[in-house]
Amino acid sequence: MRKNLKLKVGVLSLAAVLLFSGCVMVDRDFRLTRDEIFDSLNSLDLNTEVQFQIGAGLLSLGKFVTSFSNMNQDTRDMLREIHSLQIGVYQIENHRENLPPIPTKIERRLKQRGYLPIVKVKAKDENVWIFVKMRHRRLGAMYIISLDQEELVLVELKGNLGKLIEKAVRDQGFHKKELQAT
Amino acid sequence: MLKRLTAFLVIIFIVTQIPCFAADENQYKKHPGYVDFSKIQIPRDAEETVEVFLQSPILKIVAAVTESKDQALAKMLENLLLIRVNTFKLHPTETAKIVTEINRIENMLHKQKWEKIVRVKDKKDRANIFLKIDDNNRIAGLVVMAIDDDNEAVFVNIVGNIDMDQVAKVGKKFKIEGLEEIEPEK
Numbered sequence: 001m002r003k004n005l006k007l008k009v010g011v012l013s014l015a016a017v018l019l020f021s022g023c024v025m026v027d028r029d030f031r032l033t034r035d036e037i038f039d040s041l042n043s044l045d046l047n048t049e050v051q052f053q054i055g056a057g058l059l060s061l062g063k064f065v066t067s068f069s070n071m072n073q074d075t076r077d078m079l080r081e082i083h084s085l086q087i088g089v090y091q092i093e094n095h096r097e098n099l100p101p102i103p104t105k106i107e108r109r110l111k112q113r114g115y116l117p118i119v120k121v122k123a124k125d126e127n128v129w130i131f132v133k134m135r136h137r138r139l140g141a142m143y144i145i146s147l148d149q150e151e152l153v154l155v156e157l158k159g160n161l162g163k164l165i166e167k168a169v170r171d172q173g174f175h176k177k178e179l180q181a182t
Numbered sequence: 183m184l185k186r187l188t189a190f191l192v193i194i195f196i197v198t199q200i201p202c203f204a205a206d207e208n209q210y211k212k213h214p215g216y217v218d219f220s221k222i223q224i225p226r227d228a229e230e231t232v233e234v235f236l237q238s239p240i241l242k243i244v245a246a247v248t249e250s251k252d253q254a255l256a257k258m259l260e261n262l263l264l265i266r267v268n269t270f271k272l273h274p275t276e277t278a279k280i281v282t283e284i285n286r287i288e289n290m291l292h293k294q295k296w297e298k299i300v301r302v303k304d305k306k307d308r309a310n311i312f313l314k315i316d317d318n319n320r321i322a323g324l325v326v327m328a329i330d331d332d333n334e335a336v337f338v339n340i341v342g343n344i345d346m347d348q349v350a351k352v353g354k355k356f357k358i359e360g361l362e363e364i365e366p367e368k
Contacts, residue, residue: 120233162243
């Protein structure tokens, strides 16, 4: 009986940590930015397929697990600097023959929310835009918009992202093939 | 009274931060080394286009991270206001249009007294490099416009206080085609 009670308390505590540490639902900021983007893409019918946040709790767990892996120290250091990750995947219901462009008004709206564009890639089958946001003169957030004929993907990373950017630019450079691969 | 004073100081602090950052963001536009590539007429049928736009706040962060490995490069990155790279993968029939764009920008740069360094590799490969020298005899801007034999066009603008000894390193660090091979005259 005591063992059952302990087990229940343990499971409930874990669920509470996951739910209340922002480890499942996306936050208000992400939803507002998402809505701005949806509003700019009003010609597309978007249906939410997946939308979630990996917050501090789950990330700490992930970092603990990766400490036993063969991951190199640079990558581990970068992971340590990520405080939250939010992802949204939205299916495009009204498929088009041609890939829709990402409207430029998205850039204006994201700038109003403090984001700066750093990369824009337009390929045959995918458009990708990457924005960053400064916090206290540090790189505090990164926002990625990826649009292809099937779906819209939004990714937001928060943390101290300077090393991540530096590594990304060093490894991927400005060569478009590498940028598309990311 | 104390609460009001604290609120007032917080507001003043926040308001003073915004102009600092806004000023950083638009400073490059007024700089003599800046060239507005946003008006380049990109052919509609261009297969792929990439634009990379690194402004001063981002470059300072990259400089801080680079400092331990290469101080000279870090110092140059700190003094830059903008690195902008536009690349297009063109259909062979569109190459002539981009050459027209390059000629138009060249005429504009000549009028603005940019100095031209031409490096023509062969009939199909073409790379034009321009430097802007400011009143203090420093290099304030660099422009590279190039088309290679794979029909890839590259437009690069670096704005700020440029150290030509470090330009090739910037090209190698960020893998900017056209910059990697620039070597200063000795």
